[in-house]
Amino acid sequence: MxxxxxxxxxxxxxxxxxxxxxxxxxxxxxxxxxxxxxxxxxxxxxxxxxxxxxxxxxxxxxxxxxxxxxxxxxxxxxxxxxxxxxxxxxxxxxxxxxxxxxGTPFSRAAHLAVGNEPHERLALSQASARVLVTYGERKYEREGPTHSRLLYKRELMGPSFLLGAYVVIAQSIPGVHITVTLGPCLEPGMNFQLHCSW
Structure with missing residues (x-):
């Protein structure tokens, strides 16, 4: 898919x-x-x-x-x-x-707490989903100094929504250009990966 x-x-x-x-x-x-x-x-x-x-x-x-x-x-x-x-x-x-x-105070405070290191910011964003949703499994994997992978299982929002979300998250991290791409995605779009590189 x-x-x-x-x-x-x-x-x-x-x-x-x-x-x-x-x-x-x-x-x-x-x-x-x-x-x-x-x-x-x-x-x-x-x-x-x-x-x-x-x-x-x-x-x-x-x-x-x-x-x-x-x-x-x-x-x-x-x-x-x-x-x-x-x-x-x-x-x-x-x-x-x-x-x-x-733009919420909670998000701004969390970003200040972890700083602008890409792995830290991306991992925080992945973990913070627990505040917003009750379903799915999310995992952040550091694949190297400038590469990471976000794994989703039973993610009901689907790959397009999450791709759009992580492109914006990546753009908000100053001093680095992060590319976010959709990796393997199984129908109906609940189990997939996003790849980040900078």
């Missing part, structure tokens, strides 16, 4: 259990990302058609399947409008969610 597809995202929605949840902060940031991509009116329309109309509470948890439906609908609209392909739209949402999340 080279890029995310509608079919892969639909399969991940079907495989998600009620215990697979994401924080309200993550949901709100995804909505804001969709608004950046599509504009407020379309983003509101996407939300109204895919999500129960209730406010998100930052530290409450919500079913990841609902978030995936919202993101999939937004990616469909972006493609239909000729803005970008379906996987590019998911990647774009991942990037925006990460930009917004990095």
């Amino acid at each position: 080279d890029a995310d597809t509608r079919e892969a995202l639909e399969q991940r929605i079907q495989l998600a259990t009620p215990e697979d949840q994401v924080s309200g902060l993550f949901c709100e940031n995804a909505y804001l990302a969709i608004r950046e991509m599509l504009g407020r009116d379309l983003a509101d329309s996407v939300r109204a058609s895919t999500w129960p109309l209730r406010p998100w509470a930052s530290f409450q948890r919500y079913p990841v399947a609902e978030l995936l439906r919202m993101m999939g609908t937004a990616a469909d609209l972006a493609e239909k409008q000729g803005l970008m392909s379906y996987p590019q739209a998911l990647e774009e949402i991942g990037g925006w969610v990460t930009r917004i999340t990095q």
Whole structure:
């Protein structure tokens, strides 16, 4: 699998259990990302058609399947409008969610604590997912002084979203140019790797 597809995202929605949840902060940031991509009116329309109309509470948890439906609908609209392909739209949402999340006081404090060493920052980002989601296994592997690998098992957000997120994380580390690429990825995009080099 080279890029995310509608079919892969639909399969991940079907495989998600009620215990697979994401924080309200993550949901709100995804909505804001969709608004950046599509504009407020379309983003509101996407939300109204895919999500129960209730406010998100930052530290409450919500079913990841609902978030995936919202993101999939937004990616469909972006493609239909000729803005970008379906996987590019998911990647774009991942990037925006990460930009917004990095602006939070918690993220800024964590970055100050570990400094700008690429391995430390990338490993911290991988570990901090536990604050936002209840599912999946994530592992950071240092492959050399300037190479690392991020391994995902049962990652419901999928490869495009995470690729977009880690491109933004890499860009935020000053003094180094980090390339992030998608490695082996098995259908339906729940088990995959990202490779980072600088």
